[in-house]
Amino acid sequence: MIKLEKVTKVYADGTKAVNEMSFEVNQGELCVFLGPSGCGKTTTMKMINRLIPITSGKIYIDGVDNTRMNDSELRRNIGYAIQEIGLFTHMTVGQNIETVPVLKGWSKSRRRERAEELLELVRMKPSEFIDKYPNELSGGQRQRVGVARALGADPPILLMDEPFGAIDPINRVELQSEFLKIQQKIRKTIIFVTHDIYEAIKMGDRIALMKDGELVQYDTPANLLYRPKDAFVEGFVGADRALKGLQLLRVKEVMTATYAAVNMKDNAAVVRERMEKEGIDWMPVMDNNGRFMGGISISSLIGGRAGTVKDVLSPSEATSDVNAVLNEALSLMLSSGLKTLPIVDENNRLEGILTFDAIQEALHEAVKTGGTK
Amino acid sequence: MLEAWEFILRRPELLAEWVLAHLWIIFVAIIIAVILGIVLGVFITGKGREQIADSVLYLAEIVMTIPSLALFGLLMLLLSGVGLKAIGFLPAVIALIVYGQLPILRNTYTAIRAVDPAMVEAGRGMGMTESQILFRIELPLAVPVIMAGIRNSIVLLIGIATIAAMIGAEGLGVPIFRGLRNARMDLILIGGISVSILALLVDGLVALVERRITPKGLRVSR
Numbered sequence: 001m002i003k004l005e006k007v008t009k010v011y012a013d014g015t016k017a018v019n020e021m022s023f024e025v026n027q028g029e030l031c032v033f034l035g036p037s038g039c040g041k042t043t044t045m046k047m048i049n050r051l052i053p054i055t056s057g058k059i060y061i062d063g064v065d066n067t068r069m070n071d072s073e074l075r076r077n078i079g080y081a082i083q084e085i086g087l088f089t090h091m092t093v094g095q096n097i098e099t100v101p102v103l104k105g106w107s108k109s110r111r112r113e114r115a116e117e118l119l120e121l122v123r124m125k126p127s128e129f130i131d132k133y134p135n136e137l138s139g140g141q142r143q144r145v146g147v148a149r150a151l152g153a154d155p156p157i158l159l160m161d162e163p164f165g166a167i168d169p170i171n172r173v174e175l176q177s178e179f180l181k182i183q184q185k186i187r188k189t190i191i192f193v194t195h196d197i198y199e200a201i202k203m204g205d206r207i208a209l210m211k212d213g214e215l216v217q218y219d220t221p222a223n224l225l226y227r228p229k230d231a232f233v234e235g236f237v238g239a240d241r242a243l244k245g246l247q248l249l250r251v252k253e254v255m256t257a258t259y260a261a262v263n264m265k266d267n268a269a270v271v272r273e274r275m276e277k278e279g280i281d282w283m284p285v286m287d288n289n290g291r292f293m294g295g296i297s298i299s300s301l302i303g304g305r306a307g308t309v310k311d312v313l314s315p316s317e318a319t320s321d322v323n324a325v326l327n328e329a330l331s332l333m334l335s336s337g338l339k340t341l342p343i344v345d346e347n348n349r350l351e352g353i354l355t356f357d358a359i360q361e362a363l364h365e366a367v368k369t370g371g372t373k
Numbered sequence: 374m375l376e377a378w379e380f381i382l383r384r385p386e387l388l389a390e391w392v393l394a395h396l397w398i399i400f401v402a403i404i405i406a407v408i409l410g411i412v413l414g415v416f417i418t419g420k421g422r423e424q425i426a427d428s429v430l431y432l433a434e435i436v437m438t439i440p441s442l443a444l445f446g447l448l449m450l451l452l453s454g455v456g457l458k459a460i461g462f463l464p465a466v467i468a469l470i471v472y473g474q475l476p477i478l479r480n481t482y483t484a485i486r487a488v489d490p491a492m493v494e495a496g497r498g499m500g501m502t503e504s505q506i507l508f509r510i511e512l513p514l515a516v517p518v519i520m521a522g523i524r525n526s527i528v529l530l531i532g533i534a535t536i537a538a539m540i541g542a543e544g545l546g547v548p549i550f551r552g553l554r555n556a557r558m559d560l561i562l563i564g565g566i567s568v569s570i571l572a573l574l575v576d577g578l579v580a581l582v583e584r585r586i587t588p589k590g591l592r593v594s595r
Contacts, residue, residue, distance in 0.1 A: 090591055
C-alpha cells in the first residue's frame with residue numbers, strides 16, 4: 001500500500017509542481033495518474049521512489065516513510081518502467097531483465113530462471129529471445145522486455161511512466177490488454193502514469209486525475225466518467241463519455257452466450273429454411289468438436305446450390321475473446337464489416353456472439369446507471 | 374633506397390634498437406595518457422561540472438596547438454628548473470602524455486555525454502548507485518568511442534615521438550636527425566619509413582582490440 005500525505009514539490013526556481021497531494025493506493029490495485037502535461041503526475045510518481053526529492057509531506061510504503069530507506073535499496077524493491085524503455089543496448093535481453101536481481105546479489109541460476117519465467121509471462125519465447133540484444137527487437141518486443149525488467153526481482157510495487165507511450169496505437173492496445181492479463185496473475189500495486197484518457201479508463205482500477213499539481217478527483221473510472229466532480233473533470237472526460245464507457249465494459253459482460261449455431265455437415269437448404277423462418281441473417285458454424293469454423297449469412301445461402309454448410313461458409317472471420325474491451329471489439333466489427341462478432345476461447349471454441357444491439361443496450365444501461373453494474 | 378636496405382642488412386640490431394626504444398616511450402606515455410584521459414574525462418562529465426569541462430577541453434585544445442618542438446623546449450626549461458633530468462626519456466614521455474591526452478579526454482567526455490539519458494534514468498530508477506551507473510552502463514557504452522580516441526592518440530604519438538630525438542630521447546628520430554646532419558639519405562629513409570610502417574601496424578592492432586572489447590550488443594543491429 002502506498003500512502004501520500006500532503007505531498008508537495010517546489011522546484012529550486014520556485015515553481016510548485018505538486019501541491020499537498022494526499023491519497024492512498026490500495027494493495028494490488030492499478031492506480032492511474034492522469035492529467036494534462038505539467039499537471040504533476042510524473043513528478044508525484046518519481047517522489048515515490050525518490051528520483052525526485054520531496055519538498056514537504058510524507059510518502060509511506062507499507063506504513064514505512066520512504067525517506068527512511070536508502071535510495072538504492074528503496075528503488076530495488078520498486079519496479080520501474082519508462083516510456084523510452086531505456087533497455088541497456090550493450091546487454092542481452094536476459095541480462096537486462098536480470099539487472100535488479102544482479103544488484104540484489106541473486107545466484108546466477110536463480111536469475112536465469114527468473115528471466116525465463118518473465119519472458120514467458122510477457123509472451124516471448126525464452127530460448128529465442130534471452131540472448132538477443134535490444135537492437136534486434138521490434139518496438140513492441142522492447143516494450144515487453146521493459147515490463148519484464150521492471151518485474152525482475154518480483155517487487156510488490158511497480159511504477160510505470162507511460163510504459164506503452166512509444167509504440168503505435170494498434171500494438172499499444174494489444175500490449176495494454178496483455179498487461180491487464182498479466183496483472184490479473186501478479187496482482188502488484190501499480191502506479192501507471194498516462195495522459196491518455198482511453199488508456200486510463202481501460203487500465204485503471206482507480207484514477208487520480210490531476211491538474212496544476214492538485215488532485216482533482218480520485219475515483220474509479222466509472223465514477224470519473226459518469227459522476228465527474230467538476231467542470232474540469234467533465235471537460236477532460238469529454239462529451240463522448242458514453243463512447244469512452246465502452247472501455248469499461250468487457251465482451252463477456254455484453255455478449256450473448258446462448259445462440260443458435262449450425263454444424264459444418266448440416267444441409268444448406270435446411271439451414272436456409274430455418275434462418276428465414278426465425279429471421280436470423282447470420283449464424284456461426286462449428287465442426288464436430290465444437291470449434292468455430294466460420295459463419296454463414298443468409299445472402300450466401302440464397303440461390304446457393306444444395307449441399308452442406310461447409311460449401312458456403314466464409315472462413316477466417318474476425319473473432320474476439322471474452323476479456324477484450326468492448327470498444328476494441330466494436331472497432332473490429334466496424335472494420336471487418338461484421339454485424340455479429342464471434343467470441344472464441346484460446347482453443348477456438350465458440351463462447352458467444354456479440355451484436356450491435358447488445359452493445360447499444362449495454363451502453364444505454366451504463367449511462368443510465370452511472371456505470372455501476 | 375638501396376643503401377638504406379644495405380644498412381638494414383648490415384646493422385639489423387641497430388634498427389631493432391631504435392624501433393623498440395620508440396615503442397617503449399610511446400607505451401609508457403600512452404598508458405599514463407589513457408588513465409589520465411579517462412579519469413579526467415569521466416570527472417568532467419559529472420553533474421554541475423559543465424563549466425570545468427569547458428575549461429579543461431579548451432585548455433587541452435590549446436596545448437595541442439603548441440608545436441611539438443616548442444613544447445619539448447619548454448619542458449626542458451621547466452624540468453631543469455625543478456632540478457629534474459631535462460633531456461632524454463623523461464621530458465619526451467611527459468610531452469607525449471600531454472599530446473596524447475586530448476583525443477582520449479575529448480572522446481571519453483563526448484561518449485559518456487552521448488549515452489541515452491533513458492538508460493541512465495532506467496538504471497537509477499532500478500536502484501543502481503552512481504558508480505554502478507558509470508561502470509555498468511556509461512563506460513561499456515562509451516568503449517568504442519574511447520577506443521577510437523586511444524587509436525587516434527597512439528598514431529599521433531608515433532609521429533611526435535620522432536621529434537623527441539631532438540632532446541636526446543632514443544627512438545626512430547635518432548637515425549632521421551643523424552641523417553639530416555650528415556646528409557645520409559639512407560638513415561633518413563630508414564627512420565621515416567619505419568615510423569610510417571609502425572603507425573600502420575599499431576593502428577591495425579588497436580583496431581582489432583577495439584573490435585574485441587566493443588560490447589556485442591553495440592555491433593548488432595536489426
